[in-house]
Amino acid sequence: MQVDIYSSSGEKRYSLNRNQYYDDSIPSVVISDLDGSVIMGQNTVGKLWFYDQDGELRREVELFPDASYDLERILHLDLSEDGTRLAVVASKRGASHLGSKAPHPSGEPHLFLLTHTGDELWKKALPDFNSSATAISKNGDHLIANSYTVDIPGNLQKQSLLFNDNGERIAS
Numbered sequence: 369m370q371v372d373i374y375s376s377s378g379e380k381r382y383s384l385n386r387n388q389y390y391d392d393s394i395p396s397v398v399i400s401d402l403d404g405s406v407i408m409g410q411n412t413v414g415k416l417w418f419y420d421q422d423g424e425l426r427r428e429v430e431l432f433p434d435a436s437y438d439l440e441r442i443l444h445l446d447l448s449e450d451g452t453r454l455a456v457v458a459s460k461r462g463a464s465h466l467g468s469k470a471p472h473p474s475g476e477p478h479l480f481l482l483t484h485t486g487d488e489l490w491k492k493a494l495p496d497f498n499s500s501a502t503a504i505s506k507n508g509d510h511l512i513a514n515s516y517t518v519d520i521p522g523n524l525q526k527q528s529l530l531f532n533d534n535g536e537r538i539a540s
Contacts, residue, residue, distance in 0.1 A: 371385075416482075426486075438461045443456065453489075454482045457500070465519055466520070477496070479502060479513045490535035492531065498516055499515050501513070510532060511530070512531070
C-alpha cells in the first residue's frame with residue numbers, strides 16, 4: 369500500500385509504502401501542523417510508526433508487546449492542534465459480548481497519551497470491553513474516549529471518559 373503525502377498547496381511531498389494484507393484495515397494516519405511529520409497506526413498489530421517531515425521513519429512503537437495479530441482490535445488516533453501530543457485509543461484484542469464463552473471477552477481497551485515523537489506520557493485502562501474513538505483538545509491538556517460493553521441480548525452500556533493531561537479521570 370502506498371500513502372502519498374501532499375503539502376497544503378497540493379504539492380506531493382513524499383510517499384510511504386507499507387505492507388497491506390487483503391483483509392487488513394486501512395491504517396490510521398495523522399499529519400502534524402507543527403512540522404509536517406506523519407504518524408501512522410495499524411490496529412491489527414497495535415503499532416505506531418513516526419515519520420519526520422521528509423518521510424523518514426524515526427520510530428516504531430508497539431502498544432501491546434505481548435498481544436497477537438487480531439483483525440478485531442481497535443486503534444484510533446487524534447493529534448493535538450499544536451502537533452505536540454497524540455491521543456491513542458487501542459485494544460489488546462477484539463472484544464466479545466458480555467456473558468459470552470470467549471476465553472477473554474474484554475478487548476482490554478486503553479487510552480494512551482504520547483508525544484509527537486512517540487514517548488509515552490501515560491496509559492490508562494478503560495473500564496468497559498471496547499472503545500472506538502478518542503479526541504484531544506487543541507493544546508493537548510484534555511482527552512476524551514468512549515468506553516462500552518454489549519451483552520449477549522444486545523444491551524449497550526456506554527460512557528464517555530474525560531482525562532486531564534496527567535492521566536487523571538476528571539469526568540465520566
